[in-house]
Amino acid sequence: MRHFTNIIIGFGKAGKTLAGTLAQHGQDVLVIEKDAMMYGGTCINVACLPTKNMIISAHSGHGYEAAFETKNKLTTMLRNKNYHNVADQATATVLNADAEFLDDHTLQVTDDSGTETLTADRIFINTGSTPILPAIDGLADSQHVFTSKTLLDQSKQTQQLAILGSGPIGLEFASMYAQFGSQVTVIGQTTAILERFEPEIATAAKNDLETDGVNFVLASQLTKVTDTATGLSLTVETPAGTQTLAADALLVATGRRANTDDLHLERTSINTDDRGAIAVNDVLETSVPNVYALGDVAGSPQFTYISLDDWRIMANQLFGDQTRTRANRPVYANTIFLNPAVSSVGQTEAQLKAAEQPYQVLKMATAGVPKAQVIGNPRGNYKALIDPETHQILGAAIYAEEAFETINVITVAMQNHLPAEVLRDQIYTHPTMTEALNDLFAQI
Ligand SMILES: Cc1cc2nc3c(=O)[nH]c(=O)nc-3n(C[C@H](O)[C@H](O)[C@H](O)COP(=O)(O)OP(=O)(O)OC[C@H]3O[C@@H](n4cnc5c(N)ncnc54)[C@H](O)[C@@H]3O)c2cc1C
Numbered sequence: 001m002r003h004f005t006n007i008i009i010g011f012g013k014a015g016k017t018l019a020g021t022l023a024q025h026g027q028d029v030l031v032i033e034k035d036a037m038m039y040g041g042t043c044i045n046v047a048c049l050p051t052k053n054m055i056i057s058a059h060s061g062h063g064y065e066a067a068f069e070t071k072n073k074l075t076t077m078l079r080n081k082n083y084h085n086v087a088d089q090a091t092a093t094v095l096n097a098d099a100e101f102l103d104d105h106t107l108q109v110t111d112d113s114g115t116e117t118l119t120a121d122r123i124f125i126n127t128g129s130t131p132i133l134p135a136i137d138g139l140a141d142s143q144h145v146f147t148s149k150t151l152l153d154q155s156k157q158t159q160q161l162a163i164l165g166s167g168p169i170g171l172e173f174a175s176m177y178a179q180f181g182s183q184v185t186v187i188g189q190t191t192a193i194l195e196r197f198e199p200e201i202a203t204a205a206k207n208d209l210e211t212d213g214v215n216f217v218l219a220s221q222l223t224k225v226t227d228t229a230t231g232l233s234l235t236v237e238t239p240a241g242t243q244t245l246a247a248d249a250l251l252v253a254t255g256r257r258a259n260t261d262d263l264h265l266e267r268t269s270i271n272t273d274d275r276g277a278i279a280v281n282d283v284l285e286t287s288v289p290n291v292y293a294l295g296d297v298a299g300s301p302q303f304t305y306i307s308l309d310d311w312r313i314m315a316n317q318l319f320g321d322q323t324r325t326r327a328n329r330p331v332y333a334n335t336i337f338l339n340p341a342v343s344s345v346g347q348t349e350a351q352l353k354a355a356e357q358p359y360q361v362l363k364m365a366t367a368g369v370p371k372a373q374v375i376g377n378p379r380g381n382y383k384a385l386i387d388p389e390t391h392q393i394l395g396a397a398i399y400a401e402e403a404f405e406t407i408n409v410i411t412v413a414m415q416n417h418l419p420a421e422v423l424r425d426q427i428y429t430h431p432t433m434t435e436a437l438n439d440l441f442a443q444i
């Protein structure tokens with residue numbers, strides 16, 4: 001039985017960054033990753049980075065197959081770099097094996113050479129999340145049903161793509177495939193898309209997706225999947241009655257759940273919450289002392305930058321002044337990478353209204369921003385909500401080119417309680433999309 005000071009299960013964003021921190025402090029650390037094609041974790045191999053690379057290729061007019069090759073080169077380079085970032089540290093070791101718990105502090109790892117028992121002073125669980133496949137007649141047995149990961153593996157373009165779920169994965173793939181020229185149908189159970197965004201922005205984005213060729217079947221339930229000679233036939237209960245849709249492939253994008261499947265937590269005193277995520281306190285410790293969970297598996301909001309923030313909390317607790325916790329996570333935004341992107345931060349007008357909190361609304365069309373015309377994509381709009389007394393920003397939503405950059409400027413202002421005048425009066429380089437903030441906040 002080998003013993004380590006630190007064992008990290010899963011090569012995710014939090015885990016790989018923590019491995020570097022521990023090694024820099026001279027501590028030994030073993031990182032266990034079950035899949036050698038996943039060194040570096042989900043984001044760089046099968047999620048954020050390959051999808052954004054393919055989306056950029058699609059929006060730039062590149063064909064699917066060229067985009068696929070470019071994406072594979074990128075992920076291969078990143079995987080190799082991520083592996084060496086950890087494995088080349090003097091006190092770090094990477095083990096390609098499946099890890100499971102035997103008891104609270106003992107792990108068993110299994111690889112081609114057999115099994116081994118390991119113990120550690122501290123164990124960090126960073127095993128990410130896994131797609132939820134709804135129990136729909138025929139779905140599990142179909143040869144033409146894909147997850148985001150398996151669809152990204154397809155070297156040939158799917159010409160007729162059905163997508164179940166209108167969340168970020170469903171919409172980003174819909175936008176990407178429509179730009180590649182495929183016929184895309186999104187089947188959603190909600191009556192609208194982007195429900196957590198401002199309605200003006202959600203409506204504009206939906207109209208533009210439709211202009212790009214995406215067909216929406218909303219407020220509907222997929223009830224049956226049947227494989228045909230060429231693809232599949234989908235039975236959908238819609239408000240207008242039962243519809244049958246034909247497609248070459250179905251992407252299932254109906255959410256992701258914490259990945260605890262192989263860990264055998266039932267052999268431990270590690271608790272899970274009502275969503276199946278590992279229950280942790282504000283400093284990410286599980287119900288077992290010295291066993292921690294970080295990122296998606298700990299029920300953290302499912303973003304790479306939040307997994308990275310879990311690393312900040314952990315590093316601060318281990319080596320810093322122990323002030324950072326989940327409870328004082330800074331303000332953060334989110335983006336869905338459509339054409340253009342939609343980004344939001346803080347509260348929406350509906351939330352402020354429900355809370356009876358006073359606010360002033362500022363709105364502007366993207367077409368008024370010179371850079372949007374330079375790029376040739378003037379679609380979209382901006383909306384901000386400010387406190388009428390302090391002029392602090394309560395929320396913002398942007399549907400525009402480079403929304404994902406501009407929103408970060410607003411986020412910094414919100415985190416630091418700056419009045420909107422600071423963004424209104426700031427000098428921005430020209431021509432940039434950030435200049436929109438001069439005009440948006442000029443309406444105060
Ligand atoms: C298609 C898609 C697009 C996304 N786009 C974005 C985006 O643009 N921006 C964003 O911020 N977020 C995005 N996300 C979400 C983001 O990818 C995740 O929130 C993030 O990767 C979670 O990281 P993590 O640190 O929790 O673990 P992960 O990076 O998921 O790492 C977990 C690792 O643990 C390994 N593992 C699991 N079980 C075991 C075991 N028993 N033994 C050993 N190893 C094990 C897995 O193989 C995996 O490598 C996207 C997700 C998807 C699916």
Ligand SMILES: NC(=O)c1ccc[n+]([C@@H]2O[C@H](COP(=O)([O-])OP(=O)(O)OC[C@H]3O[C@@H](n4cnc5c(N)ncnc54)[C@H](O)[C@@H]3O)[C@@H](O)[C@H]2O)c1
Nearest residue numbers: 134165166167168169170188189253254255256302335336
């Ligand atoms: N740009 C980004 O930051 C980005 C991109 C992709 C994914 N992600 C992360 O990954 C997570 C998972 O993404 P996701 O889109 O799979 O999940 P999600 O939970 O965000 O959205 C799932 C959608 O599927 C719908 N749905 C669920 N069951 C359904 C059913 N039976 N029929 C029809 N619709 C159904 C839900 O109503 C919801 O709209 C996201 O929550 C997000 O945190 C982030």
